[in-house]
Every structure is written in C-alpha cells, then in structure tokens.
Amino acid sequence: MENSQKLALVREETWLAQYEAQIQRRFDRYQEAIREIDNFSGNIIEYASVHNFYGIHFEPWRKGWVYREWAPAAKQLYFFGDFNNWDRNSHPMKKGARGDWEIFLPFEHYKDSFIHGSKVKVHVIADNGALDRIPAYIRRVIQDEKTHDVAGQLWFAKDFKWTDQSYSTKKSLKQPLIYECHIGMAQEKMGVGTYQEFEELTLPRIQAAGYNTIQLMAVMEHPYYGSFGYHVSNFFAPTSRFGTPEELKSLVNKAHEMGIAVVIDIVHSHAIKNVNEGLNEFDGSEDQYFHPGDKGYHEAWDSKVFNYAKREVQQFLLSNIRYWLEEFHFDGFRFDGVTSIMYHHHGLFMDFDSVALYFDENVDEDAIVYLQLANTLIHSFKPQSISIAEDMSGMPGLARPIAEGGIGFDFRMAMGVPDFWIKTLKHKQDEEWDMFELWHQLTNRPAAERSIGYAESHDQALVGDQTLAFRLMDKEMYFSMSVLQQNLVVDRGIALHKLIRLITLTLGGEGYLNFIGNEFGHPDWVDFPREGNDWSHQHARRQWSLVDDPLLRYAHLDRWDKAIIKLANDYQLLASSPADQLHLDPDKKILAYERAGLIFVFSFHPTESFSDLPIHVKNPGKYQLLLNSDETEFSGFERLDGKVKYFTDEHQCIKMYIPNRTVLVLEKL
Numbered sequence: 126m127e128n129s130q131k132l133a134l135v136r137e138e139t140w141l142a143q144y145e146a147q148i149q150r151r152f153d154r155y156q157e158a159i160r161e162i163d164n165f166s167g168n169i170i171e172y173a174s175v176h177n178f179y180g181i182h183f184e185p186w187r188k189g190w191v192y193r194e195w196a197p198a199a200k201q202l203y204f205f206g207d208f209n210n211w212d213r214n215s216h217p218m219k220k221g222a223r224g225d226w227e228i229f230l231p232f233e234h235y236k237d238s239f240i241h242g243s244k245v246k247v248h249v250i251a252d253n254g255a256l257d258r259i260p261a262y263i264r265r266v267i268q269d270e271k272t273h274d275v276a277g278q279l280w281f282a283k284d285f286k287w288t289d290q291s292y293s294t295k296k297s298l299k300q301p302l303i304y305e306c307h308i309g310m311a312q313e314k315m316g317v318g319t320y321q322e323f324e325e326l327t328l329p330r331i332q333a334a335g336y337n338t339i340q341l342m343a344v345m346e347h348p349y350y351g352s353f354g355y356h357v358s359n360f361f362a363p364t365s366r367f368g369t370p371e372e373l374k375s376l377v378n379k380a381h382e383m384g385i386a387v388v389i390d391i392v393h394s395h396a397i398k399n400v401n402e403g404l405n406e407f408d409g410s411e412d413q414y415f416h417p418g419d420k421g422y423h424e425a426w427d428s429k430v431f432n433y434a435k436r437e438v439q440q441f442l443l444s445n446i447r448y449w450l451e452e453f454h455f456d457g458f459r460f461d462g463v464t465s466i467m468y469h470h471h472g473l474f475m476d477f478d479s480v481a482l483y484f485d486e487n488v489d490e491d492a493i494v495y496l497q498l499a500n501t502l503i504h505s506f507k508p509q510s511i512s513i514a515e516d517m518s519g520m521p522g523l524a525r526p527i528a529e530g531g532i533g534f535d536f537r538m539a540m541g542v543p544d545f546w547i548k549t550l551k552h553k554q555d556e557e558w559d560m561f562e563l564w565h566q567l568t569n570r571p572a573a574e575r576s577i578g579y580a581e582s583h584d585q586a587l588v589g590d591q592t593l594a595f596r597l598m599d600k601e602m603y604f605s606m607s608v609l610q611q612n613l614v615v616d617r618g619i620a621l622h623k624l625i626r627l628i629t630l631t632l633g634g635e636g637y638l639n640f641i642g643n644e645f646g647h648p649d650w651v652d653f654p655r656e657g658n659d660w661s662h663q664h665a666r667r668q669w670s671l672v673d674d675p676l677l678r679y680a681h682l683d684r685w686d687k688a689i690i691k692l693a694n695d696y697q698l699l700a701s702s703p704a705d706q707l708h709l710d711p712d713k714k715i716l717a718y719e720r721a722g723l724i725f726v727f728s729f730h731p732t733e734s735f736s737d738l739p740i741h742v743k744n745p746g747k748y749q750l751l752l753n754s755d756e757t758e759f760s761g762f763e764r765l766d767g768k769v770k771y772f773t774d775e776h777q778c779i780k781m782y783i784p785n786r787t788v789l790v791l792e793k794l
C-alpha cells in the first residue's frame with residue numbers, strides 16, 4: 126500500500142508497521158458495520174433509538190400505553206403489577222416475528238390504575254422456569270425497604286425544565302480537570318447522600334476548587350451498594366437510592382449553570398449475573414444478551430459478558446449511550462473496563478509486554494467495532510461530548526480518531542501513573558527516588574493520543590489499598606494534623622503530597638483527575654456498608670469538617686489544590702504542548718521543565734537545600750515566583766522571599782535557592 130494511503134496510525138507509529146494489515150482490517154470492519162447500520166436504520170443515531178420502542182411508552186395516537194420486550198426464546202410473557210393487583214396470568218403479551226413481545230393498555234381502562242409511582246414486573250415462562258423479571262428497558266427501579274423485593278416503577282413525571290441551553294463543554298474538552306465523585310458517599314452524614322444534597326452542598330465546593338468537569342460514579346442502577354456501581358442491573362435506570370430522575374437532572378442542570386461538565390461512568394464491560402434484577406437468562410437462554418458458556422462469564426468480576434457482535438445487543442448498548450446523553454444532558458462518558466471489553470482474556474494476568482498482544486487472536490474484534498460505533502454515536506449525537514477510556518493494556522490508537530485507524534476515544538486514562546507512585550512510595554526510600562524514571566513515567570505516552578493524568582483515583586482509595594495521603598502519613602493523620610503542632614511524618618507527607626500532585630498535573634497528561642476529598646488528603650479509605658463492617662457508613666462518606674477546620678492542616682492541602690488548579694486554568698497548562706525538560710540532577714534530585722511558558726522547579730531531595738543553583742531557561746530575561754509550595758499557607762516553612770526577581774546570566778541561567786521537598790513555579794516578566 127502507498128504510504129499516503131496508509132492509515133495515519135500506521136504511517137506515524139512506525140513500530141506498528143508489521144501490524145498494518147490487522148489495523149486496516151479493523152478499520153474495514155468498522156466501515157462495513159456502519160454501512161450495515163445505514164442500510165438497516167438510515168444512520169447510527171436512529172439505530173440507537175430502540176429504547177423508544179422497547180419498554181413502556183404512552184402512544185397518543187393509540188390512546189394508551191404499550192409495553193414491548195425482546196425475548197426471542199421465551200415461551201410466554203405476562204405483564205403484571207399494581208395495575209392488575211399483581212395477577213401473573215391476566216395480562217398475557219403477544220409475540221411478534223422477531224421475538225418481540227407486546228401488550229397494549231388503553232388509557233380509558235387503566236387511567237386510574239396504571240399511574241405514576243406504581244410498580245410493575247414481567248412474568249417470563251421459559252426454559253429456565255417461570256420467573257418474575259424487571260423489564261429490560263425500565264427507567265426506574267426501586268427496592269422495598271422491608272421485603273427487599275425489587276420492582277420496576279412507572280415514572281410519568283412532567284417534563285423537566287432545562288435551562289442549560291447555552292452551556293458548552295469547550296473548556297472541558299480543551300483540558301478536562303475532572304473531579305471524580307460518588308453521590309452516595311459525598312456527604313459527611315452516616316448514610317447515603319442524595320442528588321439534591323450533592324447539588325446544594327457539594328457542587329459549590331467543586332466550583333470553588335476550580336474543576337471544570339465532574340465524573341459521577343454509580344449512576345446506573347445496581348442492587349449492591351458496595352459494588353461502587355460497577356455491577357449494573359438496570360442500564361436505563363438512574364439509581365433510585367440517591368433520589369428521583371428529576372433530582373439528577375437538576376444536579377446536571379445546576380452543574381452546567383456553574384460551567385461544569387458532567388460525565389458518568391458507563392459500564393458496558395459486563396453486567397450483573399443476578400437473575401432477579403438483571404438481564405441474565407431473561408428469555409430463558411444464556412446467550413440472549415451475553416456469550417454462551419464460559420465465554421459469557423467474567424471469572425474475576427463474577428458477572429456476565431456481552432456479545433458485542435449481536436445486533437440486538439449493539440442496539441441495546443448504543444441506545445443506552447444515546448439515552449443518557451439525551452434524557453439527562455450528560456456531556457460524555459468514562460468507559461469502565463475497556464481492557465476487559467477488548468480482549469477475550471479480559472486482560473487478566475497479562476503484562477502486555479509485546480506489541481503482538483494487541484493484534485493476536487485474543488483480541489475481540491467485535492468488541493473493538495462496538496467501541497468504535499459507541500464513539501461514533503457519542504460524537505454524532507452530541508459533537509462536544511467527552512469520551513474517556515479506562516484501559517491498562519496500552520492498546521495503540523485507543524484515543525485516536527477512527528479515520529486514522531484508532532478506536533475513537535477523546536482521552537485515555539494514564540493508568541500507569543498512579544501505579545508508579547504506589548510502587549515508588551512502597552518500595553523506595555526518599556533518597557532512592559530516580560529522577561530519570563520519574564520523568565519517563567510521567568511523560569512516556571503516545572504523542573497523538575490525549576491522556577488523563579492522575580496520582581490517584583477511587584481505585585487507590587478502596588479498602589485493601591491506601592490513598593497517597595494515608596500512605597505518606599499513616600496513623601499520624603488522625604493525631605498530628607493540628608497547625609499548632611509540628612510532626613516530621615506529617616511535614617514529609619504534606620510536602621510530598623503537594624509535589625506529587627503538581628508534577629502529575631503538569632507532566633502526566635492533557636487532562637487531570639482527582640477523587641473526591643483526596644485533594645485535601647482525606648484520611649480514610651473507602652469501605653461501603655457490608656456485612657463485614659456491620660453495615661457501617663463510617664468509611665463511605667467524606668469528612669468535610671476536616672478541611673473546614675482552620676486549625677487542621679487539611680485546609681493547607683486544600684488551598685494548595687485550589688492554587689494548582691487555578692494555575693492550570695489561568696495558563697491552559699494541559700492544553701499546551703508537552704513539557705520541555707530544562708534540568709535534571711539525579712544526585713540533588715532536582716527536576717526543572719517548562720510548560721505553557723512557565724518554569725517548574727522541583728526538589729525531591731529529602732534533606733538538602735541548594736543555594737545559587739543554576740537552571741537553564743529557553744528565554745532570557747527577568748523571572749518572578751508565581752507559586753511556591755513552601756509558603757506557610759500551604760503548610761510550608763517560608764524559606765524564600767517571594768518578592769525576589771531572578772535574572773538570567775550570560776549562560777541563560779537563573780540562579781536560585783531551592784529548599785528541599787519544594788516546588789517553585791516561575792513566570793517571565
């Protein structure tokens with residue numbers, strides 16, 4: 126093939142040359158899939174509209190409600206609920222040619238019984254028995270507090286009045302500064318937080334912190350709270366444990382008024398295996414939505430794996446994407462478990478130490494096409510949407526346009542960065558930190574793919590792991606965070622916490638993510654109520670009172686986070702070109718670089734400070750301090766005079782006093 130005709134991914138990434146045929150085949154399969162979709166539905170947006178056909182809908186022209194379900198292998202379906210006194214036999218559904226079942230309820234006969242807030246189920250008779258199920262496309266699911274019985278709930282609330290028509294995600298797309306959060310654990314109370322509490326109490330904190338994007342976890346309905354929202358049962362239902370759909374819409378609307386984009390974790394990598402609540406064996410077969418046999422079971426997650434090749438499954442998942450964008454005005458998605466989606470082995474026990482592993486028989490090419498279709502839909506339906514992939518395999522082209530041979534995501538999570546910090550803190554003494562390795566780990570990423578850098582996310586906060594703050598300060602966080610006392614462990618921890626976060630922000634990617642509360646060094650891990658902890662909410666909340674207390678040093682870390690996020694916003698740091706290294710001294714543990722016209726000078730030395738240390742800069746002139754981690758407002762020791770100006774010498778260097786465990790940010794006047 127002529128070089129000019131090669132896909133850009135192959136043309137620009139010469140190390141992929143021997144896999145040109147596989148990459149071209151992926152692109153060809155995608156194009157064939159789009160052609161089939163266009164022939165079948167006209168376009169991908171219409172293809173992703175089956176949620177408006179299946180499920181429960183009022184049809185004005187027929188003057189009544191229709192309920193439709195796709196269940197090709199089922200023998201008989203019965204619709205029942207409050208409207209018919211839970212009679213499993215009185216309302217049989219009729220089966221159509223494609224395996225669709227349907228029942229119509231005339232308004233005049235059911236206007237007083239088929240009402241807002243009433244509960245429904247579908248009784249399915251199939252090869253796996255006669256079971257009561259939740260409609261697959263149901264929009265709301267509730268659990269009885271006494272009996273724990275789960276049922277679908279009719280939700281006929283009046284249309285929500287949106288006021289976000291003028292909102293644009295341009296700033297978030299340019300450099301997403303993401304605040305990852307969980308509605309239920311966002312409050313300090315010993316209980317489950319609500320959408321309304323988040324809107325009223327938490328959104329103002331996020332706005333004040335300067336983040337331009339929130340990433341909501343656990344929005345899709347899941348029966349087990351402790352799953353962190355990753356065992357989804359009802360894909361079209363926002364979880365009712367946090368409140369009503371209108372309260373979720375209000376939250377999104379308010380965020381948009383504040384200039385904040387809202388993306389959600391979307392879980393299309395697997396589904397809960399529960400028969401009572403979820404899709405598993407809905408029509409009696411094991412392969413309706415999922416692969417049959419072992420291929421359809423995710424051993425590590427104890428869940429079911431979608432069959433992405435099946436048209437009805439594609440439409441279910443793509444319609445799910447459109448639904449969240451359209452109905453709730455979400456601005457995009459962080460796709461969970463993309464590694465699991467892309468490979469038949471789900472990335473389990475894999476090191477991905479060979480390029481061949483990205484193109485061998487273990488790659489699920491149907492799943493790759495699905496991800497390409499998902500990104501096509503997202504950017505067709507809402508062009509300013511944000512799509513982020515969570516992949517630990519390093520799949521080439523994941524965050525490149527499909528036309529270039531990529532998979533089409535806007536960003537990929539830089540999952541190696543938090544792993545690097547954990548390994549460093551666990552296995553190296555401070556004096557063993559390697560500046561060359563640090564620079565390499567934070568800057569080694571595909572030039573044409575944008576990454577979301579982060580020092581820690583919810584993964585590092587879970588029980589069995591530790592947050593960076595806890596890893597740095599351990600139990601001293603509980604006893605020695607007063608501003609009225611000095612503690613060497615806390616001093617070290619706070620200093621490194623500040624350095625780690627700023628160097629990750631400025632080197633680690635084209636976007637940045639922080640998990641709720643970690644910006645101020647929240648002391649606790651995350652542990653949801655479960656039998657093993659006597660169903661306690663002690664560690665499934667955020668203790669805002671700690672950061673609000675001026676006598677505690679959590680407030681100092683919070684001020685630092687606000688300062689670095691403001692720096693990123695003011696100078697569009699992450700939207701600028703990658704950093705240029707200016708100085709690296711492995712013995713003195715000094716690292717300096719330039720990004721967005723600013724000079725960053727880091728000292729990771731545990732004990733020594735250095736006087737008149739020359740730092741070469743690209744532009745001669747006069748420089749001044751813009752940000753200094755050693756200031757007392759950030760729990761520093763005020764060892765520098767912020768008013769001093771720095772002039773370049775004949776060697777185009779500025780000479781500085783650099784205290785140990787400090788970062789200095791300079792700007793040319």
